[in-house]
Amino acid sequence: MVLPTHLRQRLTPAEIQFLCENENVTILPRYSMPKVELIGNKIPALKALKRIEVPLWTALILKSQAKCNIIAPLWLNTDYLKKMYEQEKKYLEMFSSLPWNWLEMSKILIARAADDLSDPSTQLRSIIKDLREIRQLKSKRGLRELNESNIQLNGLSLMELNELRPFALSVMEKMRQLHDSVQTTNDQASDESEPDL
Structure with missing residues (x-):
């Protein structure tokens, strides 16, 4: 992507937010789900009402599907x-x-x-x-x-x-x-x- 000179020296806020989405957060799943193998990452098996840590992006996807609550x-x-x-x-x-x-x-x-x-x-x-x-x-x-x-x-x-x-x-x-x-x-x-x- 071609950026103006003043933006080449730093990350954009969207890029920083993208990096943040790899941080782990604790969720409370509403459903059980088997482990999912991804390229370079694994989402552990989820058991209903048992807290577990997952990357933020995973938590947001599950949250949008009403499959979990995110523990702040x-x-x-x-x-x-x-x-x-x-x-x-x-x-x-x-x-x-x-x-x-x-x-x-x-x-x-x-x-x-x-x-x-x-x-x-x-x-x-x-x-x-x-x-x-x-x-x-x-x-x-x-x-x-x-x-x-x-x-x-x-x-x-x-x-x-x-x-x-x-x-x-x-x-x-x-x-x-x-x-x-x-x-x-x-x-x-x-x-x-x-x-x-």
Whole structure:
């Protein structure tokens, strides 16, 4: 697929969501079903009302056919997300510990399995939006401390890193060039000041 230059440096949100669908989630099957062998993957045998982990994409297919309920991850409830929001506000120098794919997973589950969630989807969307905004603000503040050799943004999700990547890489490249030019100037100055032997 031919993409504009500004999109070649990162994954699209749809690609990140696709990757997220390979993450395992717990389901509660409504029916028993034999094991299914796929290329590169196996769906285990399902027994009615016995919890089991399957890839998210499998859970979504079974859910659309009314063959299972998806058990929401422990972190996908308003109490936990509010606690993470308070941590984000309290600790301005670090990010709260949310799963690697919390944004994508929450978006998918709210859109396609809202009836399986313990809290109303409107409340979840609201707190997720607040959490995302404060984390974006913190990550932008963190970019001020960039240098040419590394960047430390521990605790960010794949989607958050993907949004920052083009900007951070271009800034780091400019800083590296600036550092190299200053180093070259300093080397030339020291060569000129040394006496000839």
